[in-house]
Every structure is written in structure tokens, then in C-alpha cells.
Amino acid sequence: MNKKLSTFILLMILVFGSVYAIDNHKVTKKTLYHIEKLSTPTIKIGNGQYKEGESFLAGEEIHWSDRKQWMLVQNTETKKLERLSKRTSENKGMLKSLYDFFVDRIKGSTRGVYDYICLERNPDSISFPEKRIALIIGNQNYPHMAPLKSAQKDAEDISDALFALGFDIIELYDSDYSELQAGLNKFAGHARNYDVALVYFAGHGIQDKAVSYLLPVDYDPEEQEKGLIDCVSCNFIVQKLENLVNSEDAGKSRCRSRIFFFDACREIVGDSAQEIENMVLEGKPGTVILFGTQSGAKAKDGEWDGNSPFAEAFIRNVNRTASFPDMIDGLVHDTYYATESSQYPVKVGSLVTDFRFTHKPSDSSALISAVYPIDENTTNAIEEVIKEMSANDLFQKGEDHYYGRNGARLNYVEALKWYEQAALRGHVEAMYSLGYLHGHGKGTNQNSQKAFEWYNKAAEQGFAKAQYFTGQAFYRGEGVKKDIKKALEWYRKAAENGVAQAQAQLAQMYENGEYGNSNNYKEAIKWYREAANQGLVFAQLHLGDMYFYGRGVEKDHHMAVKWYEAAADQGSSDGMCNLGYMYEKGFGGLPLNRAEAYNLYYKAADQRNRNAQYNLGVMYENGTYVKKDLNEAQRWYRLAADQGDERAKNALDRLSRD
Numbered sequence: 001m002n003k004k005l006s007t008f009i010l011l012m013i014l015v016f017g018s019v020y021a022i023d024n025h026k027v028t029k030k031t032l033y034h035i036e037k038l039s040t041p042t043i044k045i046g047n048g049q050y051k052e053g054e055s056f057l058a059g060e061e062i063h064w065s066d067r068k069q070w071m072l073v074q075n076t077e078t079k080k081l082e083r084l085s086k087r088t089s090e091n092k093g094m095l096k097s098l099y100d101f102f103v104d105r106i107k108g109s110t111r112g113v114y115d116y117i118c119l120e121r122n123p124d125s126i127s128f129p130e131k132r133i134a135l136i137i138g139n140q141n142y143p144h145m146a147p148l149k150s151a152q153k154d155a156e157d158i159s160d161a162l163f164a165l166g167f168d169i170i171e172l173y174d175s176d177y178s179e180l181q182a183g184l185n186k187f188a189g190h191a192r193n194y195d196v197a198l199v200y201f202a203g204h205g206i207q208d209k210a211v212s213y214l215l216p217v218d219y220d221p222e223e224q225e226k227g228l229i230d231c232v233s234c235n236f237i238v239q240k241l242e243n244l245v246n247s248e249d250a251g252k253s254r255c256r257s258r259i260f261f262f263d264a265c266r267e268i269v270g271d272s273a274q275e276i277e278n279m280v281l282e283g284k285p286g287t288v289i290l291f292g293t294q295s296g297a298k299a300k301d302g303e304w305d306g307n308s309p310f311a312e313a314f315i316r317n318v319n320r321t322a323s324f325p326d327m328i329d330g331l332v333h334d335t336y337y338a339t340e341s342s343q344y345p346v347k348v349g350s351l352v353t354d355f356r357f358t359h360k361p362s363d364s365s366a367l368i369s370a371v372y373p374i375d376e377n378t379t380n381a382i383e384e385v386i387k388e389m390s391a392n393d394l395f396q397k398g399e400d401h402y403y404g405r406n407g408a409r410l411n412y413v414e415a416l417k418w419y420e421q422a423a424l425r426g427h428v429e430a431m432y433s434l435g436y437l438h439g440h441g442k443g444t445n446q447n448s449q450k451a452f453e454w455y456n457k458a459a460e461q462g463f464a465k466a467q468y469f470t471g472q473a474f475y476r477g478e479g480v481k482k483d484i485k486k487a488l489e490w491y492r493k494a495a496e497n498g499v500a501q502a503q504a505q506l507a508q509m510y511e512n513g514e515y516g517n518s519n520n521y522k523e524a525i526k527w528y529r530e531a532a533n534q535g536l537v538f539a540q541l542h543l544g545d546m547y548f549y550g551r552g553v554e555k556d557h558h559m560a561v562k563w564y565e566a567a568a569d570q571g572s573s574d575g576m577c578n579l580g581y582m583y584e585k586g587f588g589g590l591p592l593n594r595a596e597a598y599n600l601y602y603k604a605a606d607q608r609n610r611n612a613q614y615n616l617g618v619m620y621e622n623g624t625y626v627k628k629d630l631n632e633a634q635r636w637y638r639l640a641a642d643q644g645d646e647r648a649k650n651a652l653d654r655l656s657r658d
Helices: 086-090 098-111 151-163 177-192 219-228 236-244 273-277 309-319 324-338 375-386 391-403 412-426 428-440 448-461 464-476 485-495 502-511 520-533 537-549 556-570 573-585 596-606 610-622 629-640 646-657
Strands: 019-022 024-028 032-038 043-045 046-051 055-057 068-076 081-085 132-138 167-173 194-201 205-208 211-214 255-265 286-292 346-348
Touching: 032 151, 068 177, 068 194, 068 629, 081 086, 081 151, 086 151, 086 167, 098 520, 132 177, 151 167, 151 273, 151 309, 167 177, 177 194, 177 236, 194 236, 211 236, 211 391, 236 255, 236 286, 236 412, 236 573, 255 309, 286 324, 309 324, 391 428, 412 428, 428 448, 428 464, 464 485, 464 502, 485 502, 485 556, 502 520, 502 537, 520 537, 537 573, 573 610, 596 610
Parallel strands: 132 167, 132 194, 194 255, 255 286
Antiparallel strands: 019 024, 032 055, 032 068, 043 046, 068 081, 205 211, 286 346
16 A cells, blocks of 8 residues: 555544644644645636645635546645545535535534535436436545545546436535435435435445445444444445335335445454355345445455446446346446456345336437427417416426426426526515525526525515525625625514524624624524524524523523423434533422433434533543443543544543543
């Protein structure tokens, strides 16, 4: 292995969003990164053009030129390597700088909220006989394991190949356990409405007790017991989709063909030879599983600018005019010989349909959109029809395509066209919808400036949600120059019109003194309460804190309990943790109940809440409610420390010295 690559390790955990701790080094916006490899001659970063061999600051904005652009960078202090691309940036929430990429990756693992995981609809899908969906996962940057070179590019290229074949796509890159679970849940939720569902995983894998596991990027082999819990078994993924057609409400699902490609190692960490010999792999009718290699064996990686042998064989064979079984046979054959007989993919199960990747109807002219017809006579006829339609009718056509209802296929491109027609006639909600589509890159390329223009038009006419997003644009400087004063004005208008998110944002600005350079706790309390009464968890937690600490209001632990409990009832791990603390201390009229505190901490810790993990460590270290157990205390401290908790790091240092 290349000596430079052997030093590869992911940047560790963010501490309160300000710095990354990597060993004893810090990554800030001023940390210098060196461009080791670049897929294009130059790349624009900040105000300059950079090429291979040059360096830039982590906080500078990266201006990606196209979806294929990528670079390999090295931290000049730690010598750690990281592969970044426009595609991974897009699928992590439109991140703008290297520093933002690291910050968001850790926020994702602590929040458990992944709004940026979304389905990319394919406008050409209507041309294929089946409705198709794929989940593509590329896990490459593992902090505790050997580096991979091609997993991200494999996922990018597989995604492009399947999109060209009519698949709607969800992509995940460098996903930790929580993000992997969130992506699978979203994918399964969509898949029941599709005929064909496909999962492709490129990354590290292991095998234990005859079960193959796919590894999230936060897997640590040094904590094997914890690691296997925080992995995702291939069995689990398969069963998650099989349950769509084998559960009590199976009649509601269309998903009759389920296909899984697992390009990962299957090296054994706990199996015995006898267990391997007796292992039986089966899928239900309509399920096909293709493991990239045999049980107990390794799967080969590719190079930085190439694909793994399995991915290369997949791309070659998926575009062949062949039956599905022939495509799979070709994939197995090509992988086997490309690796000089060292890697032999294993197939399990069979489809019960005649699905083939490349099949298209011979004549798709009847499926061409009526919005953009193909000849002059038809164009004139359609224009006459549109002229007769009201603005609201045009808007409802857009809604039908956006939601896939009333006989219309879900198609963001078509929705965009109808919304535009309605907006030109002054339909304010159509203007808002156009802002949303442009802002999220649905049916068109993501364009913050266009998003702002449409939001602002709707906001000027009093549309409350558009007022909130206009405030967001001014607050973040997206599509318009950043202006905190204008952001506050638009947030207030939206808040007064009842938008809970605007009320909470306004409250936070007052709490933090972001406008006027002084805290205004009275206004913060007012707006947090408005949002909390609408059930917004973020506001409930902050309102609980205001009462707990007596900020802007008389200290009142009873009221703090009320709002922490409201957040906990909605599944908030922070709410559970805070409520657990109230039980542990007997605050707010609650009985001192350490058993309940432990239970609440445990539920929150199970959602990877680092404060709860730390509190459990304290309980085990001191023997509070549970039997004193320093090993268990260290385990919980380590979990919290891995997420950047300084108290937990100090506790581990203290215990290691004792």
C-alpha cells in the first residue's frame, strides 16, 4: 500500500461547530489543504483558480464546475487525505467549502435529521415499462479502517448509468450509521410505489456468524461489539424491501422486483469454518442478491480516478441489450477474469418478472409531454387550451405532477412548467412553488438566485411561507446579498402570519443578539412560545432552556419540565436527555427517580445523543442506580467523546490515569 495513503484517516469529531479535532491538531477555516489530484485542469476556489500542487484554505468556497468534477486533498498539518466532489457536496446539502463538508458530516450524525437526503426524479422514467428506483451508497472515507480509493466514484458512475436507464435515484456518500438508516427508511418509503427497487453499496464490509455486514464510515474495529451493532446487515436491507410485499398491507405495494448489489469485502471476523459450510442464503421470489465476492473473501478496490473491478463490470454489462440473467452472468464473468480469478461474485435468488435494464418501448411518442408538443399544429392547439385555463387550474396541474395524483405521473419537470404558466398569471402559491423547485434543484438545476426571485415575488404579495424563505435567503446570503436586518424583517412578517419555523428563527436571533448587538430575551420567549405551541421541537427545547436557566423569564423548573416533556413525546433525544436530568435531580416537581432518568438517557443515547451517552458514563462510573462498572462507563464516555464531547474526553483521560 502506498505509504501516503496508509496515513489516510477521516477528520474526527466537531466540537460545537467551531473546530475539528484530529489527533492533537485542529481544522479551522484557515487550515491549509494541498490539492493532490484534480479531475480537471483547474478549479475555482474563493476568488482564484487552483490546479494540482497548489493549496487553499478550508473555509474558502469551492465553485464546482460540473457534476463530474472531483479532487483529492491533503491536510498540510496532519497529512490526512480526503476525496471530495461536486456530487458528494450536492448530496450532503449543497455544501460550499471543505470546512462546511466536515461540519455537516458531524452535524448529521448528532442530529439524526437528514433533510438533504432526497429522491432525484427522472423525467425520462415514463419511457420505460416499469417504474424504477435505486439507492446508491458510496462509503469511502473511513477514519478507523484502511482507505478506499474508488467507492465514491463507483457510486457516482453507477448512479449515472442507472439514471440513464430510467431509475429515480437516492444517493448517499460517506454515510454513518444514523444516515445509512435514515436513507434506507426514506428509500423503503418510496419503493413501495415502484415496480423495481435496486440497492447498490460500495464500501467496506465484514462477515460474522454467517451474516454479511455493510460498514458505515463511523465503524471502529477496535470496538467490535459496538461496531457490529452499529453496522447494517445485508439481511436487514433485503428484508426491509421484502417486507413491502410480505406484510399485511402488501396489496398497497407494487415492488415485485428487488435487486441488491453489495460491492464489499466479506472477510470473517467471528465465523467458524463449519458455520460457513452450512450457511444457506435465500431470497424470497422476486429478490436477487449479488455479493461482490465469495464468503470470507476480499473485494478489490479501484484507483482514485477509476472503478473497482465489480463496478466496472456492472457498468459494462448493465448497458448490454441482454436479459437480466445474462446481464448478471456477464457481470460475474467479467469481475472474475478482471481480478485474475481472485474475486468471484455470488448470486442468490431469481426475479419472477421479465425485467431487463435496457428495455424501452419502441414507440414512446405517445408519452411526450403535452406541455412541449412536437409539431406546430399541436403547439397552437395546446396554447389555445392553456389560454382558456385559469391560473388556479394551471397551478393544480402543477400540483398533480408534483405529487403524482389525479392520473398524472410524479414529474418535477412537468410540475415546473405548469407552475410557470400559473405564476405568469399572478398565482402567488405557484410563485412560491417555483422558488422551492429552483432552491432544491427539483425539475431543474439548483439555482439560489432564481429561488430567491420567486420567493420574494410571493413574499411581497403576503404569502407566509415565501416570507420565511425570503428571510432565510437574506440570513444565509443565498441568491442575494446577506442582510441580517432584512432577514429579521421577513422573519417577523412570516412569524406574524403563523409560520412556526420563522417564529423560532426570530426567537433565536433575539436570544443571540444577532440584530442590535444585544440579547432580547423577552422577545425570544414570546416567539419561542408561539412556535412551541405549534409543536415545533426546536422551539420547545429552547423554551425549556429559557425557563430552566431563567433567561428572560423567572426561573421555573416546572415549566422547563413541561416543554422538555413535549419535545420528548415527539421523539426528541435532547428532550429525553433533559427530562432524564430533571428526574435524576428531582427538579420541576418531579420525584427523584434515577431509574426513569437512566431509561430516558438510554433511549436518547440509542439515538446517538452525546449528552445522554456522557450521563450514562457518569452513572456507571459512580454506581448511580446501576452497579458501578468502569468498563461500561468508559464505553459510554468513548461514544460521547467520539462525537466531540470534551467532558467525556476528560473523563477517559482521568480513568486511564487511575
